[in-house]
Amino acid sequence: MHTAVVLLTAIVIGLIVGGLTFLTQHSAPGAVLAGLAAAGLSAPALRSLIN
Numbered sequence: 073m074h075t076a077v078v079l080l081t082a083i084v085i086g087l088i089v090g091g092l093t094f095l096t097q098h099s100a101p102g103a104v105l106a107g108l109a110a111a112g113l114s115a116p117a118l119r120s121l122i123n
Contacts, residue, residue: 078118086111 090107
């Protein structure tokens with residue numbers, strides 16, 4: 073259950089960051105990279121916060 077909450081929250085954060093990046097820069101590849109980076113970087117932080 074803990075892993076599912078962390079991964080789902082990281083995915084939501086990545087989608088939000090990717091969407092906002094796309095709205096500001098109008099670049100799909102840049103938005104995907106920003107979303108993946110945000111999701112990847114938020115997962116360890118979320119793990120330590122929820123734990």
